[in-house]
Amino acid sequence: MLNYLAGQWLSDEEATINVKNTGILTGISVYEVLRTYNGLPFAAKKHFERLKKSADYMGIPLPINFDEFLELLLEGVKKNHNSSGEELRIKVILVQSTNNFSEIIVLYEELPKVSSDVYELGVKVGISKFIRPSAALVPSIIKIPGAPWKVLTRKAMGVYYDMLLLNEKGDLCEGTISNVFLIKDEKLITPNIESGILPGITRENVIGLAKAMEIPVEERTVKGWELFTAQEVFLTHTSAGIVPIRKIEDRVYIEDFADGITRILLDNFEGFIMTNESNWEGLSK
Amino acid sequence: MLNYLAGQWLSDEEATINVKNTGILTGISVYEVLRTYNGLPFAAKKHFERLKKSADYMGIPLPINFDEFLELLLEGVKKNHNSSGEELRIKVILVQSTNNFSEIIVLYEELPKVSSDVYELGVKVGISKFIRPSAALVPSIIKIPGAPWKVLTRKAMGVYYDMLLLNEKGDLCEGTISNVFLIKDEKLITPNIESGILPGITRENVIGLAKAMEIPVEERTVKGWELFTAQEVFLTHTSAGIVPIRKIEDRVYIEDFADGITRILLDNFEGFIMTNESNWEGLSK
Amino acid sequence: MLNYLAGQWLSDEEATINVKNTGILTGISVYEVLRTYNGLPFAAKKHFERLKKSADYMGIPLPINFDEFLELLLEGVKKNHNSSGEELRIKVILVQSTNNFSEIIVLYEELPKVSSDVYELGVKVGISKFIRPSAALVPSIIKIPGAPWKVLTRKAMGVYYDMLLLNEKGDLCEGTISNVFLIKDEKLITPNIESGILPGITRENVIGLAKAMEIPVEERTVKGWELFTAQEVFLTHTSAGIVPIRKIEDRVYIEDFADGITRILLDNFEGFIMTNESNWEGLSK
Amino acid sequence: MLNYLAGQWLSDEEATINVKNTGILTGISVYEVLRTYNGLPFAAKKHFERLKKSADYMGIPLPINFDEFLELLLEGVKKNHNSSGEELRIKVILVQSTNNFSEIIVLYEELPKVSSDVYELGVKVGISKFIRPSAALVPSIIKIPGAPWKVLTRKAMGVYYDMLLLNEKGDLCEGTISNVFLIKDEKLITPNIESGILPGITRENVIGLAKAMEIPVEERTVKGWELFTAQEVFLTHTSAGIVPIRKIEDRVYIEDFADGITRILLDNFEGFIMTNESNWEGLSK
Structure with a gap:
């Protein structure tokens, strides 16, 4: 893969940064992860706006505008996708140098493939013993590398697809x-921003899809134990979209969600995001 | 300066790492900052042990033992101090690569000089509006780069020498x-580990000094407002030792601490740390 | 004094209730404390509305309307004030009986006199070590007898006029x-309801007075330590109105507030409340 | 029933107290609830000691010693049990008068009968939306009437046998x-005191029974959601002993616990408490 770094397109091996001259080691950096669909960067505008919000909050100057951002993404896609035909995962990092100058890094890799079992059978998730501070303690919007609760939870992941954190x-x-x-009770419920979450682009699309299908949506505080009194539970994330949950901890959760609302959302998800204009802003498809 | 990286001694300009191949960007790294006194690395054993604790907690393998660690420090000191005669600040970073392999990076720079005004007049500190989670929420021991409350507080520092965080x-x-x-009331009081602090080596030495001088020491939870009902308040950190505080926020704090306990501790600090064997373990002075 | 109980006017000695037949012992009761000015019950409507809110929240039926409430107050004033000419403190208790029936009790006593020193010199207050839960934990509106943080703080009061609680x-x-x-900074600041406070009628009048005098008012969360960076601090409560604070804990606070905003509010307080129509609703003065 | 009040034995109708002269209305009171087995007051010494601890914490003088306390209980049992043959529920209240004098009140009533369905089928419980502050916020030991989270939860009880509170x-x-x-996992787990619980006498006996049967016991913080990953859950309280739970919220919990540990504990509970000397201290059986 070729990556954008210090104004150049560099191979994985060449993609080096100076450890003394950047905010990498002092943590003054924010990032976004995007994916492509059919070689087109998904929801580029939304990711750009979230990156800008994080950057503003952290006081890091953002050295490019959306058009330049999109151009960079597309240039990388052309360099990396066209050769392989594989979908890409694109990590955009904004790092502040020690001299109050900031830099955009764009890293490309092949999008990991998701087994069809994930969608058909659902996955098993655990509950982390580490605490994700609520937005009242640590601002949610900042997508920083190395949040300790995330790193520590990942170390404890074991057989789980992911682990859920409580605040x-x-x-x-x-x-x-x-x-x-x-x-x-036929409603779609998801933790609100105040609970302490990253407001995912996929999350936003699922909420949009549910509203379009006239399924009532509640963004609110959700007690940890409500996971066990719900009829269905699912995850959303950029690379896999909607991921049904079959088990939480060692407790059988959903034996069969074939006719559930999760299945309905899953079946309609790709159609929705592909046709939803807001996900393709800036691209003349 | 020469820095240790990927098994080599590299100049500041050459000190680069690959962004794709390390835990730098995923935050799987821990670090320590040491200083030299007369060109000797201070409290190397204590810093090594704290690094080891952080590494164990994060599940990062530590690829060297104390003897190798000390040897690295000394080699760098020889390369960097002897030429200039300046005291050094040494940053040791342990980074986990994506392939579960870890690497030690040692960066050297000149120790910033502290104005004598700092010790004679004291400094002005603020109280941060950002929250430092207590140890019950986020384990204190882990010294990770980029804790958001730290980064955001530093952005808001203004004229203050440092800003204090509450949990x-x-x-x-x-x-x-x-x-x-x-x-x-003639006692030395400092927040305990549970409050959410990094257990500083200088802090430990000040506690040791106070005990040696038979000043009662309390490590306990300290309410934020107790800052204002104390007779004296001071900071400790590696590069400056003991730093008296003259003002908190815009409120006059200590007009004159000439005869206070802070002054007594300050006057005895360097003598204590220089002669305290535990700070020089491994060095045949 | 004569008190209203079980539909009768009873002397202090006769004012008894059955311990088995009421919610007194199970805590299903709410209360209000009013005072008179010139023998007229102050802010009767506001107290009634607050009582109603508490009762609704606790699910206790309120057996009287405002007119009946005011009539009861006035009848007691006639019986108790006219003889002595003293101002009265009136405690209204709504108790739910075990059989889901509720009862109003009205107790009268002489209003304690406030020494002029309190207003001229200010008072000394402490900070309680007991925690007042915020409204997110325990609903603020309910004025129940025997909140443990209040009882325990009062036991520890010592020489203080009152002790302040933090959440x-x-x-x-x-x-x-x-x-x-x-x-x-020339602004009037007071903890908001969410912090965990009883929304006092005197508090409300002071806010009204400040607004009438075009002093900016902030109702917000106030960090405990802000007590010490404020220029002036004062208390408000029904029986004494505005009470300046001279000292917090053992720290001199305000040496001289002769020309401060507290003094200005104090000088204008009685005039404001006596002429503010909303405090005398239901009374044809 | 005859009740002990103001040094006299009074019928339910005569059991009145003066509202102005006691701490009833200011909440300066603590209480205990005991029951009889075969007309003998159960665990009188343990209840006395807990009452004493509460009283000490609240600073209320306890006007009687254990012998006098037991004598009072027995006298009431003689007066009330012997006539009816029914088991009794005994409420002991310690109230502080306004003049710093305290009084013991002992109220008797018939112990409510527990349907055998409760033990055979188990009960349905809910989870309260009100918060029980942890011991770090509100001391657990104090058994005060009218804790708002308790009163409000009881108002919302509906069809549930009881509702569980989280901190x-x-x-x-x-x-x-x-x-x-x-x-x-074959272990008995119960929230520790720090979580914010009243340390029940029945709880203590169940822990004793489990230990005697070599079932491992953990007193620790228990996440609310662990209710749903446990194999069995049960309640304990004075009047009913061990009460199996069949359902939590609207989620089937335990269909059949016939051979579970709950059943084993239930079958051995009465034998254990009847022969455990510490429950009958002071009584020459």
């Missing part, structure tokens, strides 16, 4: 790579 | 680069 | 008998 | 009238 009040937040949704 | 209960924790001590 | 986050709430206000 | 961290505490136990 300091015992409210449900999110997984280490995913947002989480519950179906209860 | 989610309103208890006093620490500054962004320092630990904090109060003198009240 | 579980270290935010300032209120005293055991008072609300608290800060003056900072 | 401000989302940890499991207790029911409004009961303690709660989980069976998980």
Whole structure:
């Protein structure tokens, strides 16, 4: 793969940065992860806006505008996708140098393939013993590398697809790579921003899809134990979309969700995101 | 300066790492900052042990033992100190690569000089509006780069020497680069580990000095407002030792601490640390 | 004094209730404390509405309407004030009986006199070590007897006029008998309802007075330590109105507030409340 | 029934107290509830000691010693039990008068009968939306009337046998009238005192029974959601002993616990408490 770094397109081997001259080691960096569909960067505008919000919050100057951002993404796609035909995962990092100058790094890799079992059988998730601070303690919007609760949870992942984190009040937040949704009494319920979550682009699309299908949506604080009184639970994340949950901890959760709301959302998800204009802003398809 | 990286001694300009192949970007790294006194690395054993604890907690394999660690420090000191005669600040970073292999990086720079005004007049500190989670929420021991409360507080520092952070209960924790001590009723009081602090080596030495001088020491939870009912308050950190505080926020704090306990501790600090064997373990002085 | 109980006017000695037949012992009761000015019950409508809110929240039926409530108050004043000419303190208790029937009790006593020193010199207050839960934990509106933090704080009162309580986050709430206000940068600041306070009628009048005088008012979360960076601090409570604070803990606070905003509010307080129509609703003066 | 009040034995109708002269209305009171087995007061010494601890904590003088306390209980039992042959529920209240003098009140009533369905089929419990503060916020030991979270939860009880409360961290505490136990991996797990519970005498006996039967016991913080990953859950309280739970919220919990550990404990409970000397201290059986 070729990656964008210090104004150049560099191979994986050449993609080096100076450790003394950047905010990498002092943590003054924020990032976004995007994916492509059919070689087109998905929801580029939304990711750009979230990156800008994080950057503003952290006081890091953002050296490019959306058009330049999109151009960079597309240039990399051309260099990396066209040769292989594989979908890509694109990591955009904004790092502040020690001299108050900031830099955009764009790293490309092949999008990991998701087994069809994940969608058909659902996955097993655990509940982390580490605490994800709520937005009242640590601002949610900042997508920083190395949040300790995330790193420590990932170290403890074992056989789970992901582990869900609760905040300091015992409210449900999110997984280490995913947002989480519950179906209860025919409603779609998901933790609100205040609970302490990254407001995922896939999460936003699922909420949009549900509204389009006239399924009532509640963004609210969700007690950790509500996971067990819900009828269905699923995850969402960029690389896999909607991922049904079959088991939480060692407790059977959903034996069969064939006719459930999760299945309905799953069946309609790709159609929705592909035709939803807001996901393709800037691209003349 | 020459820095140790990938098994080589490299100049500042050459000190680069691959962004795709390390845990730098995923935050799987821990670090320590040491200083030299007269060109000798201070409290190397204590820093090594703290690094080991962080590494164990994060599940990062530590590829060297203390003897190798000390040898690395000394080799760098020889390369960097002897030429200039300046004291050094040494940053040791342990990074886990993506392939579960870990690497030690040692960066050297000149120790910033501290103005004598700092010790004679004291400094002005603020109270951060950002929250430092207590140890019950986020394990204190892990010294990770980029804790958001630290980064955001530093962005808001303004004219202050440092800003003090309180935890989610309103208890006093620490500054962004320092630990904090109060003198009240002839006792030395400092937040305990549970409050959410990095257990500083200088902090440990000040506690040792106070005990040696038979000044009662309390490590306990300290309410944020106790800063204002104390008779004296001071900071401690590696590069400057003991730093008296003259003002907190815009409120005059200590007009004159000439005869206070802070002054007594300051006057005896260097003598204590230089002669305290535990700070020089491994060095045949 | 004569008191209203079980539909009768009874002397202090006769004022008995059955312990088995009421909610007194199971705590299903709420109360209000009013005072008279010139023998007229102050802010009767506001107290009635607050009682109603508490009762609704606790699910206790309120057996009388405002007119009946006011009539009861006035009847007691006639019986108790006219003989002595003293101002009265009136405690109204709504108790739910075990059989889901509720009862109004009205107790009268002489209003304690406030020494002029309190207003001229100010008072000394402490900070309680007991925690007043915020409204997110325990609904603020319910004025129940025997909140443990209040009872325990009062046991520890010592020489203080009142002690201030902080909530579980270290935010300032209120005293055991008072609300608290800060003056900072010419603004009037007081903890908001969410912090965990009883929304005092005197507090409400002071806010009204400040607004009438075009002093900016902030109702917000106030960190405990802000008590010490304010220029002036005062208490408010029904029986004494505005009470300046001279000292917090053992720290001199305000040497001289002769020309401060507290003094200005104090000088205008009685005039404001006596002429503010909303305090005398239902009374044809 | 005859009740002990103001040094006299009074019928239910005569059992009145003066509202102005006692701490009843200011909440300066603590209480205990005991029951009889075969007309003998159960665990009188343990209840006395807990009452004493509460009284000491609240600073209320306890006007009687254990011998006098037991004598009072027995005298009431003689007066009330012997006539009817029914088991009794005995409420002991210690009230502080306004003049710093305290009084013991002992109220007797028939012990409510427990349907055998409760033991054979188990009960349905809910999870309260009100928060029980942990011991770090509100001292657990004090058994005061009218804790708002308890009163409000009871108002919302509906069809449930009891509702479980979680603390401000989302940890499991207790029911409004009961303690709660989980069976998980053949271990008996129950919230520790720090979580915010009343340390029930029945709870203590169940822990003793489990230990005697060599079932491992864990007193620890229990996340609210662990209720749903346990194999069995049961309540304990004075009047009913061990009460199996069949359902939590609207989720089937235990279909059949016939051979579970709950059943084993239930079958051995009465034998254990009847022969455990510590429950009958002071009684020459």
